Amino acid sequence: MPSIMANHSLRGSLSHPLVLSLLFLCASDCLGGKILVAPVEGSHWVNMDILIRALHNQGHSITVVRSTKSWYIKADSPYYDSITVPVDKGFDEEFVKPILAQLMEVERGSSSLIHFLPLQLLMFSAMSSAHDITCHMVTSMFEDRALMQHLNESQFDLVLTDPSFGEGILLAHYLKLPLVYNVRWVTSSEGHFALAPSPLSYIPVTGSGLSDKMTFLQRVKNMLFYLLMQFQYRFLVKAQYQAVCDKYFEHKVDFLELVQAADLWLMRVDFVFEFPRPTMPNVVYMGGFQCKPAKPLPQDLEDFVQSSGEHGVILMSLGTFVSELPSDIAEDIAAAFAELPQKVIWRHVGERPSTLGNNTLLVKWMPQNDLLGHPKIRAFVAHGGTNGVQEAMYHGVPVLGIPLFFDQYDNLFRLKERGAAKLFSIAAINKNTFLQGLQEVLHEPSYRENMQRLSRLHRDQPMKPLDRAIFWIEFVMRHKGAAHLR
Numbered sequence: 045m046p047s048i049m050a051n052h053s054l055r056g057s058l059s060h061p062l063v064l065s066l067l068f069l070c071a072s073d074c075l076g077g078k079i080l081v082a083p084v085e086g087s088h089w090v091n092m093d094i095l096i097r098a099l100h101n102q103g104h105s106i107t108v109v110r111s112t113k114s115w116y117i118k119a120d121s122p123y124y125d126s127i128t129v130p131v132d133k134g135f136d137e138e139f140v141k142p143i144l145a146q147l148m149e150v151e152r153g154s155s156s157l158i159h160f161l162p163l164q165l166l167m168f169s170a171m172s173s174a175h176d177i178t179c180h181m182v183t184s185m186f187e188d189r190a191l192m193q194h195l196n197e198s199q200f201d202l203v204l205t206d207p208s209f210g211e212g213i214l215l216a217h218y219l220k221l222p223l224v225y226n227v228r229w230v231t232s233s234e235g236h237f238a239l240a241p242s243p244l245s246y247i248p249v250t251g252s253g254l255s256d257k258m259t260f261l262q263r264v265k266n267m268l269f270y271l272l273m274q275f276q277y278r279f280l281v282k283a284q285y286q287a288v289c290d291k292y293f294e295h296k297v298d299f300l301e302l303v304q305a306a307d308l309w310l311m312r313v314d315f316v317f318e319f320p321r322p323t324m325p326n327v328v329y330m331g332g333f334q335c336k337p338a339k340p341l342p343q344d345l346e347d348f349v350q351s352s353g354e355h356g357v358i359l360m361s362l363g364t365f366v367s368e369l370p371s372d373i374a375e376d377i378a379a380a381f382a383e384l385p386q387k388v389i390w391r392h393v394g395e396r397p398s399t400l401g402n403n404t405l406l407v408k409w410m411p412q413n414d415l416l417g418h419p420k421i422r423a424f425v426a427h428g429g430t431n432g433v434q435e436a437m438y439h440g441v442p443v444l445g446i447p448l449f450f451d452q453y454d455n456l457f458r459l460k461e462r463g464a465a466k467l468f469s470i471a472a473i474n475k476n477t478f479l480q481g482l483q484e485v486l487h488e489p490s491y492r493e494n495m496q497r498l499s500r501l502h503r504d505q506p507m508k509p510l511d512r513a514i515f516w517i518e519f520v521m522r523h524k525g526a527a528h529l530r
Contacts, residue, residue, distance in 0.1 A: 076103035077201040077521040082212030087364040123187035140395040179207040201521040222525040223306040232277040256319035307526040326529035335438035338417025352387035360425035368394035380479035428452030440499035442491035464495035
């Protein structure tokens with residue numbers, strides 16, 4: 045009888061809500077892992093932040109490495125701890141904006157070889173400087189013995205990094221931890237080129253502006269772009285990281301082998317959008333993981349959107365880094381918008397265009413995903429960043445693309461090939477051309493129909509991309525790596 049009473053008393057205690065809550069918290073803490081995150085600034089941080097929040101909600105402990113020059117990555121957060129590394133230079137607004145201004149100026153020239161060469165030299169110089177900043181930051185960390193001892197003693201389960209820059213790759217090797225990528229790019233190339241066979245006869249190199257169906261001359265062009273990419277990697281990128289490897293790692297390692305040795309590649313790609321290509325078992329596709337159903341808009345925005353009536357709304361944003369265009373182009377775009385019956389929401393920072401119409405609302409920030417998911421949105425004027433393109437595809441909104449640099453033309457070209465976007469080079473924009481292009485996207489039904497078809501294909505999958513990413517990160521933690529997939 046005493047034992048039965050004791051058991052009854054125990055069951056009664058366990059059923060108390062406070063006790064159940066405490067047990068749940070303890071269980072979550074025990075099951076949660078410890079993750080060291082080495083992110084990249086700008087739009088790369090925007091999607092890494094979504095992944096970090098989801099991991100935190102799963103009960104994992106997150107530590108983010110940032111620098112004193114960090115632009116978007118804040119030191120204080122309710123869902124991660126941070127380690128701030130002192131640096132003299134960083135990938136911040138002071139570094140980025142002059143480069144973007146120069147790139148835009150070169151892009152406005154003609155598309156001839158005379159302008160192609162300065163553009164490539166400028167890109168080489170910018171990328172070399174950015175990787176140099178990363179190497180100095182990693183060196184600063186390795187030289188700080190107290191910091192590295194702290195990281196070793198913290199017993200992290202894995203390193204999660206965006207391998208566009210090599211900081212996380214070097215940290216994972218130094219700390220002997222499993223490595224997971226949130227990846228589209230590795231150092232100087234698209235991720236697949238570093239990992240999987242990539243036949244140049246049908247795999248277009250980023251920057252080539254080609255599809256997977258090429259003529260002989262286009263294949264020659266593709267090969268030349270590949271050789272250019274290899275030159276950039278070997279002489280401007282790898283040499284910097286290899287010097288860090290040679291100085292701080294006891295056994296000689298090749299930096300490319302470190303890049304390829306990641307346990308898991310969470311690839312920000314969806315084959316609804318991407319061209320088919322060879323891949324590897326440790327590549328998990330999570331394209332569009334940042335996309336989600338739209339939430340209600342702030343009341344002032346909702347009122348503006350509703351005031352558009354049957355004509356609807358056009359959205360314009362040129363991404364994280366570019367908040368304003370050269371004044372003459374901004375004037376032409378504003379004048380074109382003013383002639384439309386639609387209302388326009390334009391993310392624009394800087395001088396207000398004198399040609400701006402009463403139908404256009406300038407904002408410094410917008411809830412882009414929520415606006416794209418609003419039923420009154422008719423078109424999206426975008427620069428072609430991966431996040432924006434995938435959000436437009438998720439919500440089925442046709443795109444008028446103005447690619448500016450990096451991979452943006454290639455992203456928009458993939459939508460154009462599927463009949464869901466129209467492209468303009470910045471050099472070709474004036475009031476009339478912009479207005480004609482926008483009216484074509486608005487009034488030719490095929491653009492919206494094709495984008496909505498892509499949206500249905502993207503959404504029709506058994507597991508949400510974000511849930512798939514979380515599962516595989518936890519898989520690597522449970523099994524202390526994924527060597528069997530490499």
